[in-house]
Amino acid sequence: MGSPLGEFLRARREATTVDQVGLRRADDNSRTPGLRRDEVAMLAGVSTDYYMRLEQGRERHPSDQVIDSLARALLLGSEATEHLHRLARARASQRQPVDHPVPELLRLVENWDCGPAFIVNRRWDVLVRNPLSMAVCGWMEHSDNLLRLIFLNPESQEFFWKDWEREAHAYVAHLRVLAGGDDEDPFLRELVDELTRSSEAFRRVWARHDVYARTQQFVHMHHREFGDLAIHFEGFNVNSAPGQILVVGQAEPGSRSEDTLITLGRSLVGST
Incomplete structure (x- = not known):
């Protein structure tokens, strides 16, 4: 059984080429892409045999020195x-995602009027969002979980009109960061299994095993009523609730997107 x-290890081995690591390319047309197991073992x-046992899940506790050698x-x-x-170092967890924002952060999100603001847990469940976040995308199906929004809602490709593929890769790669070594967490596994069953795109991106955290970025969106928006988002880890991330957004001063957010905010005031 794998691990x-x-x-x-297998995914990263298959994504690494002999040219990248400086090995001589063999004249073998039948060779599959990526490195062979014996090549990784030699480099590390x-x-x-030991490396094969690591990939096959028969050896699960390599030393830090071995891990560093494999990483290089x-x-x-x-x-x-x-x-x-x-x-x-991972051990299976039975923890349920923390889904109660601390009161101080809840007030901060609710009072943030510069742009969209929300809090997510490590499954990308949206725990709370301010009215502007609701106005920007909260009306979309599956907006209660950002991964479901991207992979299960066809409208997301029009919404993230400029680079849906980049957004999809970034959220999945960050999910692995948030999950850490807790891939067997049943609550995370439930989400991954659902997306794996329902989305070929998710299966493809998840199989890459990319890992990186994107703490800030400009996101280009297309609102069905108010048009295009470019919003700069910044993410902050919540020390009082490990696994939660506070995300706040704002547009460039003087930009069309700032004018659009102001119009959205006024429409919210008018609807109350």
Whole structure:
């Protein structure tokens, strides 16, 4: 039976080429893309048998030294290396996602009127959002979970009109960061299984095992009534509630997007 550690190693091995690691390319037309197991073992300074046992899930507790050697062999960045360490230390969890924002943060989100603001847990469930966030995208189906919104709502490709693929990859890669080594958490597994059954795009992106956290970015969106928006979002880890992220957004001063947000805010006041 495999393991999250083994699945990650296999995915990164298959995504790494001989050219990238400086090995001589063999004249073999039948060769599959990526590195072979014996090549990774050689680069990491471990036996091929030991590396095979890691990929197959028969060895689940490599030393930190071995993990660092594998990370160098597979050219992993700092976030992916830390993720690999978490997978090696992981134990299955029965924790339910924390879904109660602390009162102080709740007030901050509700009073944030510069742009959309919301709090998510480590499954990307939206725990609370301010009225502007609701006006921007809260009306869309599956907007209670950002991964479901992207992969299960066909409208999301029009909504993220400029680069839906980038958004999809970023959310999945960040999900792995938030999950850490807890891939067997039943509450996370439930979401992954649902998306795997329902979305070919999610299956493709999830199989890459990309790992990186995107703490800030401009997101280009298309509102069905108010047109295009470009909003800069910043994410903050919530120390008082590990696993939660506070996300706040604002438009560039003087931009058309700022004018649109102001119009959206006025429409909310007029509707109350």
